Amino acid sequence: MMDLENSTNEKIRYVAFRLFLEKGYEATNIRDICREVGIKPSSLYFYYRSKQELFFSLYDEIWDEKVQYLENIPVLKQNLSPDVKLCLLFTKTMEYCSQNIIKQKFLLRYHLFPPEELISMIRDKFRFWTNRENNIASKIVEECLDKKILDRYKSAADYLREYVRFVNAHLTEMIISNIKMSDVKIHNLWLRFWNYIF
Amino acid sequence: MMDLENSTNEKIRYVAFRLFLEKGYEATNIRDICREVGIKPSSLYFYYRSKQELFFSLYDEIWDEKVQYLENIPVLKQNLSPDVKLCLLFTKTMEYCSQNIIKQKFLLRYHLFPPEELISMIRDKFRFWTNRENNIASKIVEECLDKKILDRYKSAADYLREYVRFVNAHLTEMIISNIKMSDVKIHNLWLRFWNYIF
DNA sequence: GTCTATAAGAGGATAGAC
């Protein structure tokens, strides 16, 4: 989506993403998109049946790219201790988001303030994608409990909730301040969290 | 604004605030507001010259209420040590926001994602109001430096920046999670921050 | 695939009666 191929469709996706992010769904109109792409509005309807379809095509692509990246981190396929795995997952998550801040800002925008017209579909899709994303951490947390690396005093669900809360807090801060985090800072955050969890 | 007087104007402000918060400025139209209020669209123009004027009337009122509250906290008028004052300011700020989450969410929405039509005016107003708000903490921080309660290693501006960052991070978290903070939790946050600052 | 032309409706705002 972000690499500008010469095809009309890629141009549409590129421009639409930028306008949906900056102006929002409701304030972005087909005419504006088409003017920037250099086509007439009717041509856009050759690629997408509606403004909604265009929006969700982008929305799903952004989530899919993120979740697929996190599901296929090479080091996590290796045989490592689960506490190391969880640290790596956090590190890789924050690195990915650091390098894709505007895509994360897009997701945050439509999670916090979904257009009325799209509200129920966004909620469903959000649940689907966050479930898939949380499953990755969930498995590792359970492994930590099995191997008694984490205390049985809290349940896996409790630990997961704390992990997700922790990730989201720093993700949000990064998006709003629009400042990438250094690898050192990310690692320091993790150490503080891990010590706090114990 | 939030107390439903019987006057038409109060009803307009009440309904408009809710719709501007939930649906956003662009997606909220005069017709929807008036339908809920029970008047015809032309009647609204007796009270406000435009949709913009109605919006900024609400926007400024919310900021004004918040800043005036923080500028006039009774205990801060007393003769206390500046470190105690800063702790009290933080506590009162978080308490106020806790009790007015939806108003803070309104401010966050239009700070993060201002409608294109209002973007420059919102930016100016935001600067004006945050300057006034930050001045309150600024004076206390300077007093801390004067009395050598805070180290001269960092400047007042540096300390202020950290304080503002700290407040905003927890404010944002509260707004997004939509959960009020208990007095105990607020105080614990402060202790961690104060120890970290030293 | 891209165009012209246009339908069909919703939006902000005003004029002027009562």
Place this chain on the structure above:
DNA sequence: GTCTATCCTCTTATAGAC
């Protein structure tokens, strides 16, 4: 103060030619 009636513009989307 509130209404009816209306203006004008902008919007999504479609029909059909090339």
